[in-house]
Amino acid sequence: MKKEPLEFLSLADPDLSKSLRTKMQNLNHPLDVETQQMIVDTILWAISIEIDLGYTVFRGFEKLLLSKNIDCIPVFNQKVRVYASTGASLGILIADLLPMVLLSKENELIEQFYRTVHRLQAIGLYILHRPLKSFGRVLQSGDHSGALQMLRLYSETFSKNLDYHQSKNLTQYLPKLCESLTPKKRSFQIKQMIRLIRINVDWIYKCEIGLKKGLQSLEQSALEQFIDMGIQKYQFNKDKGGLFFSIGSEVAKNIYENLQTSVQLSSMQDKLSQYLHARVGTYVNIRPISQLSKKFQVSCDEILNDGQCIYLPIEMEKFSDKKANETLYKQLVRWEAGHFEWGTYDFDLEKLSNRYSDISLNNFQTQGSDFYQFFSIFSKKNISEDLFTIFEHARIRFCLERYYPGIVRTGIPVFQQIILESTSNKIYNYQSPLQLLYNTLALNMESKIEDQSIVYKKMFIDIIQKSIAWLKDKMATVETSAALVCIYYADICEKLIDNKNEYIRIKTPLNRRFQFNLLEETIDKWEKPAQKIYQSLKEKKIKIYKSDIRKLLNRQQGRMSIKDLQQLMINKNLTESLNEQWLIKQIYDDKEINSLEYNHESGMVFRYPEWDAELGSYKIDYTRVIQKDFFQEVNNQYENTLAIYSGLLRHIRRRFEMLRPEGHKILRRWQEGEDFDYRQLLDYGVDRKIHKTPSDRLYTKRVKEYRDVAVFLLLDLSRSTANFLPNSEKSVLNVEQDAIILFCEALKQCGDPFSIAGFTSTGRHDVTFYMIKKIDEKLTVSVKNRIGNIAPLRSTRMGAALRHASFLFDKISAKIRLLIVLSDGFPNDTGYKNDYAIKDTRKAINEARSKGIYVKGITVNLSSNARLDDLYGKGNHHVISDVSELPDRLPHIYHTLTKSS
Known part of the structure; x- marks a missing residue:
């Protein structure tokens, strides 16, 4: 009996044969024997050339069989044999790609x-x-x-x-x-690149620079127009053309700006975040929608809000006018801010039950957030979510009308226009039975229901009248919206929804809706501790709402005191059995408690935010700084250093003596003063003689001379400073120690008040800030001992240390306040590296400068690095690659920075 083709393949590889047989059996029509034989022969032929080629060819046939495109198999077979005959590598590449190409049917x-x-x-x-x-x-x-x-x-x-x-x-x-x-x-961007390549290959590199500078935001016709202008002007001038396509010339920049209609989120992110912070009072992150996990299956044009972040399209191109697109970004953020301001995400089932006691809440899940439990009541989740969106968007509109009428006046027409466009300008022909309800309540659009059934009209009028009365009330909350869902859900499902067909969801402007599975993730962080506190207080018969606890924990990032709790309690007199230790155990698990506990005698604790450049916002109270006094073990390091550098010390003292004010200074050419300026009297006489109008500035003044400079020296005590110098018994930190000692002597000579501190870290919860000398402390033996005990410790979370130094230094009153950071490299700590760490540190430096504190960086034992400009800013740092020069250079740098003060 003649064997079937797959049996031959089974002899070579049983698994391949079995898999291929399964795919063939799933076809609508059986594969003829000749085609089966062709497939098997080609796979065996490919395996004989190279095993990888055989498996790739098999996978190619498998894809075609799975897609049931039998007509593509002979083409694939023929092409693979042609290309593979010239080499296995090419054969593997073609066998891998050709099925996708053939299946495109283009x-x-x-x-x-x-x-x-x-x-x-x-x-x-x-x-x-x-x-x-x-x-x-x-x-x-x-x-x-x-x-x-x-x-x-x-x-x-x-x-x-x-x-x-x-x-x-x-x-x-x-x-x-x-x-x-x-x-x-x-597609259209590559099309324009092809035009450039035809004229000059090198222009493609310039075009990429131009795309990064903004050409990627141009629409198809605008980009084509830009390329047209460049080719017409510079077709025969390679250099000028390159400058044009990289937007390196003023001409190109002006043309690009005139053509641009879309707006990048990155260009507005800071302004939008500042607006949100000012209005809401807490930091709300603005993020591009592309950062959302793929599991939420959202499109790149949606607007989402998870209770902590507002997700916006990475680019706004809804309108053909740039200004209109910028305005749309602003309007979206203004409306979304309402959900934070008026408590959408503070939903509490117990509040709903207490306030609307006639509404029965049965058969809901007991696990998860209150939102999750609430929506578990309804069998048709999409309908209940749409109803909640309608009522809650309407409530926020009424709140905006009450407190910010200008936002409604400018925003509503924009949203109405978007909705009309999305429904093909047919205002009454909606697929969703709830669309009219949304348009009327949330967008204040005209409600004409003549074409609707009598049942629909009656119910529609009833819902509109009752919901407006409830939602316009000053006492309306998110629970009011939830109550309306409960009241109308059953009737709407029974009378308005066609159960035979799939329910079509309402359209909202740019898909502004609640993503409740996304909310579940963000709410979950403080849901468990809030539940523990709530349950524990309930057992003690203390009345409090869980949502209020969760809101406070979220706002204060887990910090809460008994006093905070008392303010939330409804019966405030039952707090005798509560203490701080009990509260800490409710909020944190045992592992977290061990990492957070500290002895108040060993240091004061401070919390600071940290800047996340990728998110474009702060992580609130993210770092924990412990301030301690440095240990004072007796040592002779200070005196030994003075003896070693005695010659250099005499020179430094002479230079810094000259910085000390001499007493009084004579100011000349004053209209009033204590004495005549005899030089000006001579000029006066000469001017009179030659009939020229003389100056009336004939006097001098004596004023007391002041030097009002304070300095804060911040030392990096990271582990890397323990590295030894080449051909020396000294480490980097030993040389820094010598420089600090000479610096102290120099400052003592000129009389400038100064403070010294060092910092080290082990993660964000443990940034230790060691005070070596306070600004009002004299250079005592204790201070000298602390300087002598400086030693390498752990890592470098520089942003947190700079924020604490700025906080301390901001209390000092001086005309010039100079913060000098002495480090041997870049910031580096657990979860704090590269761009993230550099941008947070730069943000902390900018924060200090906004307080009138000048920050200068001195980096030792490192070759010049362009990234130091990113860290400190151009012209705000000095690099001393040979650290042995530091004792001489540090006082010199300070002298240069302050000599004119």
């Missing part, structure tokens, strides 16, 4: 794929891999148009007369550039 894409492969193959196999792999990823993502343009770009580029190095560089550069483009704009 002839133009398929033909361009073959042409591009042929073009690249002619140059050399080293060209093929990166560009085609990148093309495959874009095609797999669903961007067929962008993938087609990528193939055209490759063909056009490698048709040029390029040398080996140019070709090699472009095979890495072009794929990376294409993949970095926004998917919805990728």
Whole structure:
């Protein structure tokens, strides 16, 4: 009996044969024997060349069988054999990509794929891999148009007369550039790049710079117009053209700004965050919607709010006018701020039950947040969520009308326009039965219901009248919206919803809606401790609402006192059995308590925010700084250093003696004064003689001279300062110690008040700030002993240390306050590295400068690094690569900074 084709494959690999048989059995029509034989023969042939090629060819056939596109199998078979015959590597690449290309069913894409492969193959196999792999990823993502343009770009580029190095560089550069483009704009952006490549290959690099500067925000016609202008002006001038396409010239910048209509979120993020902070009173993060986890399945154009962050589109291009798009960003944030200001996320089931006692709340889940428990009551979750959105958006509108009527006056027309456009301008032809309700209550749109049924009209009028009366009440809360859901849910499901068809959800402006599974994640952080406190107080017969506890824990990031609790209690006289230790155990687990406990005698504790540049906002009370006095073990380090550097010390003392004020200073050329300025009297006489109007500034003044400078020296005590210098028995910190001692003597000589502190860290909960010398403390033996005991400790969470130093220094009254940071590198700690740490430190420096504190960095034992400009700001730091020069350089730097004060 003749064996079936798959039995031959089973002899080579039983697993492949079994998998292939399963796919064939799932087809609508059985595969004929000839096609089966062809598939098996090709797989076996590929395995005989190289095992990886065989498995890749098998996976290609498998994809085609799974998609039930039998007509593509002969084409795939023929092409794989052709390309694999020239080499296994090319065969593997084609077998991997060709099924996706064939399944696109786009002839133009398929033909361009073959042409591009042929073009690249002619140059050399080293060209093929990166560009085609990148093309495959874009095609797999669903961007067929962008993938087609990528193939055209490759063909056009490698048709040029390029040398080996140019070709090699472009095979890495072009794929990376294409993949970095926004998917919805990728196709037309690559199309414009192709135009540039045809004229000058080098312009592609300039174009990438231009895209980063803002060209990526231009719409299709605007970008085409920009490229047209550049080509017309500079087609025969490579350098000027490059400057134009990189937006490096004023001409290009002006043209770009005139063409731009969309707005990037990053350009407005700081302003929007500042507005939110000013209005709400707490830091609310503004984040791009792209940062949301994929599991929430949101589109890039949605507006979401999780109770802690507002998620906005990364780019706003709803309107063809830039100003209108900026205004839309502002309006969205103004309306979303209302949910924080009027307590949408403070929902409490117990408050709902107490306030609306006639509403029965049965059969709800007992686990999860109050929102989760509330919506578990309803069998049709989408309808209940839509009803809540309608009533809560309406409540916020009424609150805005009461307190911020200007926001409603400018915002409502914009939202109405968006809704009209999204429903094709047919205001009454809505697919969702609840759309009219949303438009009327939330957006104040005209309600014409003539085309609706009598049942709908009656119910619609009843809902509108009752909900307006309830939601307009000054005492209305989020529980009011929830109560209205409970009242109308059953009737709406029974009379308005077609149970035969799937329910279609309401449309809101830019999909502004509540994502309750997202809310569940953010609320969960303080839900458990709030529940523990609530339950414990309930057992003690103390009346308090869980939502109030959770709100306070969230606002104060877990810090709460008995006094705070008392303010929330309804019966405030039952607090005898409560103490701080009990409260700490309710909020934190045992592990957290061990890390947070400290002895009040060993240090004062402070909390500071930390800046997250990626989020564009602060993490409130994120770091914990413990201030301690440095230990004072008796040592002779101070005196020994003075003896070693006696010659340098005499020189420093002479220079700093000159900084001390001499007493009085004579000011000349005054209209009034204590004595005549004889030089001016001579000029007066000469001017009279030559008939010139003389000056009346003939007097001198004697004023007392002051030098009003205070300095704070902040030392990095990180572990890395223990490194020894080449050919020396001294460590980096030993040399810093010598420099500090000489610095103290110099400051004592000129009389400037000064403070010294060191810092180290082990994570955000343990930043230790050691006071070595307080500003009002004299240079006593104790202070000298502390300086002599300076030693390398742990890590460098510089932002927290700078904020605490600024806090202490801000209490000092001086005309010039100079904060000098002495470090051997960049900030580094657990979860605090690279860009994140640098940007937080820079933010802390800017905060200090806003208080009138000048911050200067001195970095030792490090070669000049451009990133120091990012850390301290250009011109605000000094690098001493040879740390042995520090004892001489530190006083010199200070002298230079303050000599004119």
